[in-house]
Amino acid sequence: MTSLTRIRRFLDEREPPTPCLVVDTDLVAARAAEVAAAFGTARIRYAVKANPAPPVLDTLVAAGAGFDVASPAEIRLCLARGADPAALAYGNTVKKPADIAFAYERGVREFTTDAESDLENLARHAPGSAVSVRVLLDAPDSVTPFGRKFGCEPSVALDLVLRAAALGLRPGLAFHVGSQQPDPSAWEIGIATAAKLFAEAAAAGVTLDRLNIGGGFAVGYRSEVPAIAEYAAKIGDALRTHFPDGAPELTMEPGRVLVAAAGVLRTEVVLVARRSATDERRWVYLDVGRYNGLAEAENEAIAYRFEPLEERGGPSGPVILAGPTCDGDDVLYQRTAYELPLSLRAGDRFDILAAGAYTASYSSVAFNGIEPLRTYCVGRYGDAA
Numbered sequence: 001m002t003s004l005t006r007i008r009r010f011l012d013e014r015e016p017p018t019p020c021l022v023v024d025t026d027l028v029a030a031r032a033a034e035v036a037a038a039f040g041t042a043r044i045r046y047a048v049k050a051n052p053a054p055p056v057l058d059t060l061v062a063a064g065a066g067f068d069v070a071s072p073a074e075i076r077l078c079l080a081r082g083a084d085p086a087a088l089a090y091g092n093t094v095k096k097p098a099d100i101a102f103a104y105e106r107g108v109r110e111f112t113t114d115a116e117s118d119l120e121n122l123a124r125h126a127p128g129s130a131v132s133v134r135v136l137l138d139a140p141d142s143v144t145p146f147g148r149k150f151g152c153e154p155s156v157a158l159d160l161v162l163r164a165a166a167l168g169l170r171p172g173l174a175f176h177v178g179s180q181q182p183d184p185s186a187w188e189i190g191i192a193t194a195a196k197l198f199a200e201a202a203a204a205g206v207t208l209d210r211l212n213i214g215g216g217f218a219v220g221y222r223s224e225v226p227a228i229a230e231y232a233a234k235i236g237d238a239l240r241t242h243f244p245d246g247a248p249e250l251t252m253e254p255g256r257v258l259v260a261a262a263g264v265l266r267t268e269v270v271l272v273a274r275r276s277a278t279d280e281r282r283w284v285y286l287d288v289g290r291y292n293g294l295a296e297a298e299n300e301a302i303a304y305r306f307e308p309l310e311e312r313g314g315p316s317g318p319v320i321l322a323g324p325t326c327d328g329d330d331v332l333y334q335r336t337a338y339e340l341p342l343s344l345r346a347g348d349r350f351d352i353l354a355a356g357a358y359t360a361s362y363s364s365v366a367f368n369g370i371e372p373l374r375t376y377c378v379g380r381y382g383d384a385a
């Protein structure tokens with residue numbers, strides 16, 4: 001049975017209220033196996049923020065993955081699902097001293113940093129830990145880039161690496177090429193930058209042997225993206241080129257690529273309206289919008305694939321898609337072209353495909369009184385949902 005069939009069977013039998021997300025944990029397991037096979041010995045630290053549903057975490061614990069956590073709450077969640085604290089990497093560079101102490105007390109020994117004050121906090125509250133310094137890259141923009149929020153320029157990174165060693169920490173390097181990065185050459189830029197810094201650190205008496213290549217592997221929403229094996233091959237080539245004497249110990253933090261394809265979001269049309277006699281575009285308001293699941297439609301960055309359930313046939317016409325709240329920003333797509341049947345009406349439903357990442361985890365608690373996106377899980381770990 002395909003994943004989509006399993007998910008639709010659940011939706012059709014249980015008829016949960018929409019909007020809701022259904023995740024097939026078997027597909028998550030399959031994606032984890034695929035990534036592990038493609039990247040060989042690299043340590044996988046799943047980015048929990050992509051989808052923290054307990055059955056998803058159970059699946060990844062069983063698959064032998066570790067976790068990239070960003071807060072005490074994510075640490076607590078992973079430990080409650082049976083994760084080994086030694087397999088948790090605190091990847092958020094923005095953290096309070098109390099957050100670091102919390103992590104250390106629970107056995108976390110791997111952190112990422114990009115600022116001297118954070119490094120000093122790490123030395124104080126997580127003594128002797130492995131600390132990767134995140135480097136800012138001059139790499140092609142991804143679909144949902146981080147801008148300049150994280151990472152420091154290579155010369156600053158070198159200072160931090162040397163300082164980390166002096167403080168008794170175990171320095172390494174990290175980079176992240178931005179989420180939904182369709183260009184594998186971005187990683188080559190990161191690897192080349194790291195190799196240069198490894199050499200400079202060695203010249204200053206500090207040996208580096210760990211590199212965290214982040215996440216960012218893209219998912220095919222409405223357009224084709226490279227397969228995970230293609231990313232792995234390009235990254236392998238770059239490592240051989242820039243580290244000819246042997247690659248460092250690799251860590252990766254995939255999020256989206258492990259869970260997106262495993263999720264289907266079912267939504268219902270609330271209203272179809274014509275706003276002008278001259279504009280042929282109809283406004284179609286769904287029961288899911290920017291605040292209860294489709295946050296990544298911001299700037300129309302992620303354009304999802306919508307599959308209608310009611311096949312009415314007949315001609316289609318252009319639409320603007322919007323969410324259900326009273327907020328003017330809760331518009332999903334007005335520049336991205338979407339066409340829907342002219343016969344579309346309130347009550348019609350859509351399945352939004354590849355919606356397993358950054359949907360439920362981004363939804364607000366109760367904006368306009370609308371509850372956060374509910375997640376159900378099917379597959380081997382589904383009963384735990």
Ligand SMILES: Cc1ncc(COP(=O)(O)O)c(C=O)c1O
Nearest residue numbers: 047091179215216253254255256
């Ligand atoms: C530090 C860090 N690692 C990993 C990820 C996961 O990225 P992706 O879901 O694109 O694989 C993110 C995403 O925001 C991140 O901030």
